[in-house]
Amino acid sequence: MKQILIIAFIVYSASAQSLFNQEPEVRVRIINTLDTVNVSLRGEWSFRNTSTSKMTLPVDSQIQFIKRAGQISIVDTSGALLARTPSFMFSSNSDTATIKIASVPYGVGWWWAGIEDRVYEGAFHIYIGTNQELNVVVQLPLETYLKGVVPYEIGGSSPLEALKAQAVAARSEAVIALTSKLYSGEFYDLTSDVECQVFSGNHKRTALSDQSVDETGGLIISEEGQPMNAYYASNCGGRGELISNVWPGRNRLESYRVSLPDNNGRTGPNLKWNWRAKRWIKTSPDVYCNPDSNNFLPGWSRKNFRWKREFTIHELTEMLTDNRELGLFKRIRVLKRGPSGRIYKARIVFEKGKLTVDGELTLRQLFSPSLRSSAFYVNRDGAKVVFHGAGWGHGVGMCQSGAVAQATRGSTFEQILKHYYSNSDLISIYGD
Secondary structure, X not given: OHHHHHHHHHHHHHHHHHHEOOOOEEEEEEEEEEOEEEEEEEOOOEEXXXXXXXXXXXXXXXXXXXXXXXXXXEEEOOOOEEEEEOEEEEEOOOOOOEEEEEEEEEOOOOOOOEEEEEEEOOEEEEEEOOOOOEEEEEEEEHHHHHHOOHHHHHOOOOOHHHHHHHHHHHHHHHHHHHHHOOOOOOOOOEEOOOOOOOOOOOOOOOHHHHHHHHHOOOEEEEEOOEEOOOOEEOEOOOEOOOHHHHOOOOXXXXXXXXXXXXXXXXXXXXXXXXXXXXXXXXXXXXXXOOOOOXXXXXXXXXXXXXXXXXEEHHHHHHHHOOOHHHOOEEEEEEEEEOOOOOEEEEEEEEOOOEEEEEOHHHHHOOOOOOOOOOOEEEEEEOOEEEEEEEOEOOOOOEEHHHHHHHHXXXXXXXXXXXXXXXXXXXXXXXXX
């Protein structure tokens, strides 16, 4: 594998140098849904804005940022006002200084939504956005950013080779986002939740997850010498999905033109027909992400390989339309499934009308909270409507559960990446 890496780097070395001669810094928006932010400082920090000189705060201070009438008020624990400004920078000269932010929202709008205290390092920009929301952005080196992504995306206690595969995939996604401005705003390059990649700062970092980033430093996947999106999802349910069925306008690289079962032989049924999808979901196929055959898989994977949700008719009616003239929900008619069994076009039938839904994510997000995936079939059980589903996520690219299984069985991170991105190579993004 070492020789392959050298060849790939030579092919791409000029482009890599034009992208990053050294490790870039990234700006990540970590909050934009709160009006008040409570912060505990570790070490010495200072802040400045456009109207005041630099102010150094006492070591290990506790302060609060409050949005009031288009301004940010900074107050201490006694309630004393330290400053008021629409925007300010917050930083420390110490490499060991961190801040703890209380009750950071995550998974907003999804079934796993919640809040937790998180610890961050870097420099911070806090400002009032164009929609009058309070934004908190952290700026830090790319590799440090990845150390806050990897353990959250795949679990900090996963096998090292799975963590390394995740590190390369996450770095590839970050590089594409940085160069394309796909997720950027006026003062940030990336966001911290699932629309981009989950970034939690230092909260769940482990020695092993940090090691995975260090040992793959600068490596991303490419196709035909160019950086490529390394899409991934928690659990494919047993078979990957075609990118054209999930994101019709996104790249059509060779690695994404196939949909194969997640097993060693890459053999299994095409699930675009309803009867095959139903049988697949009801059974326990021989695939890497199946916890029945890989009982070492973590709990987050066990919950998502096969799942069930129950609704009443009235609950579904409330969720799926705000047009009361359509009457009560009757059924979902599947119009198109992908080869993984994911529905990407459906017709929702009500008593007095119907709605057509295009897109697997659009369909999932009609429900509150959103469905784990659109690979499902529906049964009636008395007064209940029962959804039986497979997998968590869009199913494109790497199955994180499958990566954990392969690593546990002895695969290297290179082999894992090749399994999911079949036409890809590894390249380095740094100039030296």
